[in-house]
Amino acid sequence: MTLVIDGRALGSIRFAVSEARVRERIGAVFVAGVAISAACNRTPPGPDVGALVSQLRSADPDARGKASLAIVRVGEPAVPGLVEMLKSEDSQHRATAASTLFGMGPKARAAVPALADALSDSDAEMRASVAMALESIGPDAAPAVPALVRALKDREGLVRQRAAIALGSIGPGAREALPALNEASRVDLVRPAAEEAIRKIQAR
Numbered sequence: 001m002t003l004v005i006d007g008r009a010l011g012s013i014r015f016a017v018s019e020a021r022v023r024e025r026i027g028a029v030f031v032a033g034v035a036i037s038a039a040c041n042r043t044p045p046g047p048d049v050g051a052l053v054s055q056l057r058s059a060d061p062d063a064r065g066k067a068s069l070a071i072v073r074v075g076e077p078a079v080p081g082l083v084e085m086l087k088s089e090d091s092q093h094r095a096t097a098a099s100t101l102f103g104m105g106p107k108a109r110a111a112v113p114a115l116a117d118a119l120s121d122s123d124a125e126m127r128a129s130v131a132m133a134l135e136s137i138g139p140d141a142a143p144a145v146p147a148l149v150r151a152l153k154d155r156e157g158l159v160r161q162r163a164a165i166a167l168g169s170i171g172p173g174a175r176e177a178l179p180a181l182n183e184a185s186r187v188d189l190v191r192p193a194a195e196e197a198i199r200k201i202q203a204r
Contacts, residue, residue, distance in 0.1 A: 049071070049074055049078050052067045052070050052071050053067075053078060053081035053084075053085065055067035056068060056082075056100065057085075057090075057093055057096075064096055068099065068100045068103065069103075071100055072100065072103040072104050075104060075107040076107055076110065078100075078104075079101075079111050080110075082097045082101055082108075082111060083097075083110075083111050083114040085097035086098065086114050086115070086118050087114075091123055091126065094121065094126055095123075095125070095129055098115075098118065098126060098129040098132075098133050099129055099133075101136075102129065102132050102133040102135075102136045105136045105138070106137055106138055106140055108137055109137055109140040111133075111137075112137060112140065112141050113143065115134050115137075115141075115144060116134075116144035116146075116147035116148075119144070119147045119148065119150070119163075120147075124154075124155075124158065124159055127156070128156070128158045128159050128162045131148065131159060131162035131166045132162055132165075132166070134166040134169075134170075135165050135169040136169075137169075138169050139169075139171055141166065141169070141170050142174065144166075145167065145170065145173070148163045148167050148170075148174070149163075149176070149177045149180045151163035152167075152180045152181070152183075152194075153180075157189040157190065160184060160187075160189070160190045161189060161193045162193075164181060164190055164196075164197045165196075165197065167197045167201065168196050168198075168199075168201065169200075170201075171200050171201060171203070172202075175201055177197075177201070178198060178201060178202075181194045181197050182194075
């Protein structure tokens, strides 16, 4: 038996087959698209803050650097761990905590009380680093003004200079520091920073 199909019928069959294939492909693409979309919208797990803070205590400078950068991105959730590091007996740990808080800027505002206490650290470089961290926090570091005023009389010129810069960064909220800054501006090393701080504090 011979099956005879005319051209028009054959064309219809070919169209139906082609359409079915297209629909099949579209369906496959749609399913893949939904899967990709779901994957893109899925919230990735957050970083392990505790592990990152522990990594800051590493003896490997590269490991500490990577952890510090990651913590800066994390922000506020990492502050409690850094505050604990500021109290460490290891000077390297304290310095790493201070530099990381500096990198966080205003996100480190919760560390201001601990940073104010750390301005009395026995290590001069640490005291300077702490003043820099307070500088980076800016106006939110106002509670540390009394400690920064005391730091203007530090035996190390660098610490006095960084304290003046930090007070200027705080701005009008550091108005109580003006008498001490006026006195500090008489010393050559601190004069430029003290004068600039006075200008910022008095700015309207």
